[in-house]
Amino acid sequence: PYEHVVEIRKKNLSAALSTYYNKPLLLHQGHMQWLFDHEGRRYLDLFAGIVTVGVGHCHPKVKEAVKKQLNHLWHTTNIYFHSPLHEYAEKLASRLPGELKVLYLTNSGSEANDLAMFMARICTNNYDIISLRSGYHGSSPYTLGATSISAYKPGVANGSGCHTTMCPDVFRGIWGGSHCRDSPVQTTRTCSCSPDSCEAKDKYIDQLKDTLDTSAAKRIAAFIAEPIMGVGGVIQFPKGFLKDAYQMVRERGGLCIADEVQTGFGRTGSHFWGFQTHDVMPDIVTLAKGIGNGFPMAAVVTTEEIATSFVRALHFNTFGGNPMACAAASAVLDVIEEDGLQDNCRTVGTHLLLELSKLRDKFEIVGDVRGKGLMIGIEMVTDKETQRPLPTEEMNFIWEDCKDHGVLLGKGGLYNNVSCFFFVFFFNLS
Ligand code: PMP
Numbered sequence: 001p002y003e004h005v006v007e008i009r010k011k012n013l014s015a016a017l018s019t020y021y022n023k024p025l026l027l028h029q030g031h032m033q034w035l036f037d038h039e040g041r042r043y044l045d046l047f048a049g050i051v052t053v054g055v056g057h058c059h060p061k062v063k064e065a066v067k068k069q070l071n072h073l074w075h076t077t078n079i080y081f082h083s084p085l086h087e088y089a090e091k092l093a094s095r096l097p098g099e100l101k102v103l104y105l106t107n108s109g110s111e112a113n114d115l116a117m118f119m120a121r122i123c124t125n126n127y128d129i130i131s132l133r134s135g136y137h138g139s140s141p142y143t144l145g146a147t148s149i150s151a152y153k154p155g156v157a158n159g160s161g162c163h164t165t166m167c168p169d170v171f172r173g174i175w176g177g178s179h180c181r182d183s184p185v186q187t188t189r190t191c192s193c194s195p196d197s198c199e200a201k202d203k204y205i206d207q208l209k210d211t212l213d214t215s216a217a218k219r220i221a222a223f224i225a226e227p228i229m230g231v232g233g234v235i236q237f238p239k240g241f242l243k244d245a246y247q248m249v250r251e252r253g254g255l256c257i258a259d260e261v262q263t264g265f266g267r268t269g270s271h272f273w274g275f276q277t278h279d280v281m282p283d284i285v286t287l288a289k290g291i292g293n294g295f296p297m298a299a300v301v302t303t304e305e306i307a308t309s310f311v312r313a314l315h316f317n318t319f320g321g322n323p324m325a326c327a328a329a330s331a332v333l334d335v336i337e338e339d340g341l342q343d344n345c346r347t348v349g350t351h352l353l354l355e356l357s358k359l360r361d362k363f364e365i366v367g368d369v370r371g372k373g374l375m376i377g378i379e380m381v382t383d384k385e386t387q388r389p390l391p392t393e394e395m396n397f398i399w400e401d402c403k404d405h406g407v408l409l410g411k412g413g414l415y416n417n418v419s420c421f422f423f424v425f426f427f428n429l430s
Pocket of ligand 1: 259261289
């Protein structure tokens with residue numbers, strides 16, 4: 001019974017593991033966009049797991065692929081050859097553009113970003129990592145340095161060599177000072193609210209340039225950024241920002257890492273990878289979450305040149321490229337392709353954004369509706385004039401109420417005031 005689970009949770013699981021809802025759901029089953037709790041109550045999972053089950057919970061084709069692999073071999077590692085790994089490597093590499101053809105498989109997004117940052121340090125012989133405020137790149141010691149949402153590291157300084165700079169947020173504008181949920185909220189708008197026409201773009205670029213040129217960050221190993229910030233609250237950058245940023249980083253000898261953990265695999269609709277929407281070509285790309293539709297799996301993809309230089313470091317991990325995870329990930333790529341899910345993300349996402357934007361016009365507390373494809377965020381404010389974030393208690397009330405009506409949403413934003421919709425890819429409005 002539920003009460004027994006609560007007891008176990010209290011006694012045997014860390015209180016640092018945050019949960020959603022006053023009475024967290026005890027989940028029993030998942031089928032495509034639906035989740036079912038222990039009492040058989042059905043929920044529409046608009047958070048897609050945690051931005052993970054893009055093609056749906058327990059998708060039949062993915063399940064079939066995993067079951068088939070289960071009968072053959074469920075563990076080996078990269079000291080041996082095995083077909084699921086090699087077939088997947090070829091298939092995934094064929095979906096990446098340009099020179100991005102060499103893969104490393106890991107188990108989580110944090111691990112993938114750790115490896116990417118380490119790789120950049122080895123290859124450039126530089127040490128500094130530059131990231132953007134409100135970005136989330138993981139919870140490991142390395143990646144926490146690049147993650148700048150303070151709730152995840154209260155009172156802990158950035159890891160050595162990690163420097164965070166402003167967040168080029170077209171809704172709120174440049175945020176100055178320290179960034180934690182308790183610090184005064186920056187409400188002065190410096191932007192015109194649209195990624196396509198942002199007057200403040202040059203200001204953002206100047207700030208980034210300052211960071212790159214400070215004495216602390218003169219030996220740049222890498223610049224890491226998500227093409228659209230996910231945990232930060234579906235934050236979109238001004239058009240051209242990432243392109244200019246990549247150029248400045250490269251001029252100073254650094255590599256550019258695209259964290260595609262949330263934006264990858266067609267979620268943004270118009271392109272298969274988020275970085276393509278910015279017309280940039282990263283040196284290293286990191287993938288996780290949707291890659292295995294829930295199976296623990298992640299990847300780092302880079303160029304042959306960088307991979308060759310990284311050979312200096314012996315790289316090993318026990319579970320990376322696990323046969324079951326590779327079988328699942330391979331089926332995910334097939335399903336996205338066969339079912340036209342990227343197109344679906346574009347069509348449905350465009351329609352949803354249009355319809356949800358009408359809420360912004362209608363309600364004072366809907367500050368912004370934004371996103372791309374099926375990666376959508378609604379930023380809630382006390383009023384449009386001050387743009388103060390809606391207090392956490394009120395946000396919790398909204399999330400709780402949605403849950404009680406059978407709809408699960410994600411949470412995001414520095415002030416926890418962004419409702420995130422990361423719909424499953426096949427979501428159909430009809
Ligand atoms: N990068 C991004 C953009 C993420 O959203 C996350 C997870 N929220 C991570 C990295 C870390 O992934 P994981 O939790 O699998 O370590």
